Amino acid sequence: MSAHVDPNTLVLEEDWIKFRREKMQELPEEFSGKSLPDVLLQHQKELLQATSAYNLVVTDKSRRVGATWGVGADAVLTAGLARSEGGMDVLYLGYNLDMAREFIDTCGMWAKAFAPACSEVQEFMFTEQGDKGEEKAIKAFRITFASGFEIVALSSKPRSLRGRQGYVILDEFAFHDDAEELLKAAMALLIWGGKVLVISTHNGVDNPFNQLIEDIRAGKRPGKVVRVTFDDALNYGLYQRVCLKTGKEWSPEGEAAWRAGIYKTYGAGADEELRCIPSQSSGSYLPRTLITARMKKHIPVIRWKSPPGFVDWPADLRKSEIEDICAEKLKPLLDDLNPLWRSGFGQDFGRSGDLSVIHPFQVRPDLSLATPFVLELRDVPFESQKEIVFYIRSRLPRFFHAALDATGNGAFLAEACRQKFGASFVSEIKLSSSWYILNMPKLKAGFEDDKFELPFDDDILADYRGIAMVKGIAKVPDDARTMGADGFPRHGDAAIAGALAVFASEQDGGEIGIGTTGEQRESSKIAEQYTGDLGELVPRADLADFMRM
CATH class of the missing domain: 3.40.50.300 (P-loop containing nucleotide triphosphate hydrolases)
Incomplete structure (x- = not known):
């Protein structure tokens, strides 16, 4: 039967089936003569x-x-x-x-x-x-x-x-x-x-x-x-x-x-x-029993809220106060870190409404993450937060990467760290659905595989329990709020810091003092992966390998 059907000719059912099959197996005319990349979306x-x-x-x-x-x-x-x-x-x-x-x-x-x-x-x-x-x-x-x-x-x-x-x-x-x-x-x-x-x-x-x-x-x-x-x-x-x-x-x-x-x-x-x-x-992303199974009583939570009017103190007094806080609360914990393990941290940024949470980690030989402490800052000025982060980084042995929340006001601190530590050592993360959909499963896997640990703390438990499936994406919902033991609101801040810590642990930033220059490598332009749509994350190989036309 030809590709053209004469309307005056009686067509048997089996002939019509064959004709339609042949038509279905022809490339549409609008694509005739075009290469494969031109035809495919x-x-x-x-x-x-x-x-x-x-x-x-x-x-x-x-x-x-x-x-x-x-x-x-x-x-x-x-x-x-x-x-x-x-x-x-x-x-x-x-x-x-x-x-x-x-x-x-x-x-x-x-x-x-x-x-x-x-x-x-x-x-x-x-x-x-x-x-x-x-x-x-x-x-x-x-x-x-x-x-x-x-x-x-x-x-x-x-x-x-x-x-x-x-x-x-x-x-x-x-x-x-x-x-x-x-x-x-x-x-x-x-x-x-x-x-x-x-x-x-x-x-x-x-x-x-x-x-x-x-x-x-x-x-x-x-x-x-x-x-x-x-x-x-x-x-x-x-x-x-x-x-x-x-x-x-x-x-x-x-x-x-x-x-x-x-x-x-x-x-x-x-x-x-x-x-x-x-x-x-819908519902909580991480079961309570799974979270508590990864909580350790020896891991401290350091919490500091700036005194009333602290932002208006003279700069030298603010700096002196931050130095005292770091020396008293952080130095003993940082001095106790294993000098042979690689170190890094994740930070979820907050200024007045939400907490800033810093989650340091060390990579054990079995690739599990040791958490030496979690630091929570409330109502701490931008410059003071920068001083605290610089202090922690300078005392982390074999530091190789940090992932910081660069959403909104957090962009200031993330950029300051990039300039101070070197671009290959810092990921400036714009928190988005694209980022959550790729990285929250890795956080969950850390819990399930016993590769991640937390302080035994009720507020931190509430933060991680606050992660929920929202339209198929695991994240802290925008309207999710809990009341902390200090009487102030929380918005899953510790959970975001933990997810950023897990992300940082998987990056390939070098170590300070190991022949690095601080210049950005092509492989370290991590934040750029999360500024566009999910489709932009797919490797774009040369289609010529496919074409045998």
């Missing part, structure tokens, strides 16, 4: 860049943003290459037959566009083992290539992967019946050089998909998370592509109206379906 490029650099990639995405469509190009390029160039079989597992067929049709389209020698899409019966050991035949789809490799769309059952090897794509993973076992089966393919890509929208905070993302962000699993919300995709040009496909004229007003309509359609489900926020995400 930015989030699709970033996903392919991640799969080139990591053996395990997970993408939590909005509905219908074209992630699977873009991955079809990756599948064809992978299966079309020779083994010596990194080619391998591609094994796709959706949770129903329609998804499998749609993916294979997409791959067929890419295969024709790239023009590698390949077969037509084939339907075949795949034999797998049943629950009781019996053999059973199920429908599957495949495309074979001259390279000797193939793309196969398999059943969603974990046993479908037994005896197989290659690049596994688990689509809408959160909705598979046995997601945990499926992931275990897929991970086995990594042993012999395979790759695993997990694609899904969210299906609840306790779903194995969300747990996998948390594990990667916490550093418990090697891998990469690529996040793309509906608004991310719009920003990258999704609606322009829709207009191109439907023949509509694009305009900002038209896009805004279309976006509003999509959100209205999803209603209460928009957070999970479009914004990548798992449902049922």
Whole structure:
């Protein structure tokens, strides 16, 4: 049957099916003659860049943003290459037959566009083992290539992967019946050089998909998370592509109206379906029992509130008072630090309303963090806080990094430390959803793995208990307030300082006196990673490695 259908000719049902399949396997005319980077939107490029650099990639995405469509190009390029160039079989597992067929049709389209020698899409019966050991035949789809490799769309059952090897794509993973076992089966393919890509929208905070993302962000699993919300995709040009496909004229007003309509359609489900926020995400992030298990009675909390009118004291008197406080309260603790362990600190800044909390740490040989003390300052002037921080830094053995809250007024102290210590030793952190989503899982992992410790203190317990899931992101809610034992309000300040300490402990700043100059290294421009959208954190490798056109 030709690509053109004569309206006067009787068309049999099976002929029409074949015709429609052929049309689905053609690259849209608007992309004819264009290279792969021109065809893919930015989030699709970033996903392919991640799969080139990591053996395990997970993408939590909005509905219908074209992630699977873009991955079809990756599948064809992978299966079309020779083994010596990194080619391998591609094994796709959706949770129903329609998804499998749609993916294979997409791959067929890419295969024709790239023009590698390949077969037509084939339907075949795949034999797998049943629950009781019996053999059973199920429908599957495949495309074979001259390279000797193939793309196969398999059943969603974990046993479908037994005896197989290659690049596994688990689509809408959160909705598979046995997601945990499926992931275990897929991970086995990594042993012999395979790759695993997990694609899904969210299906609840306790779903194995969300747990996998948390594990990667916490550093418990090697891998990469690529996040793309509906608004991310719009920003990258999704609606322009829709207009191109439907023949509509694009305009900002038209896009805004279309976006509003999509959100209205999803209603209460928009957070999970479009914004990548798992449902049922409320309540405290860290259980009380987990926090108290990491509290040690020997760790002191030093609290100091400046005397009334202290900000107006003459400068020499203020300086003398700070020197006395440091010598009396901090010097004995700092002198007692292990001189062989690397040191650093995190600070959450506050001036009048909130506390300033400084959380020093030392890295033990087993990479756990020792907390020598926690310092809380209330209503302490900017300059005096700077003097205290400089005093602590100067007495930390093998100092290598500090992470300071540079949000709002904290920018003053963070910048002063950068200028004093050297840019490679300081991270100026603008606290944001982007920062929390990447770093709070690492704080939680520190508690779970017994790599982090706190003073045994009720106010600090309340601060850490105040971390909650807010629209899928672990943070201290803006309106979360507790009353401290001193009668003054708190806003999770110690918890933020602890999270900044964990962040600082993972940075690669050098040590003062070990041949460093204080000049900023390219690898230490850490704060810049957190000034933009999440998508900017994904490595942007050269797509030319993918293109075999």
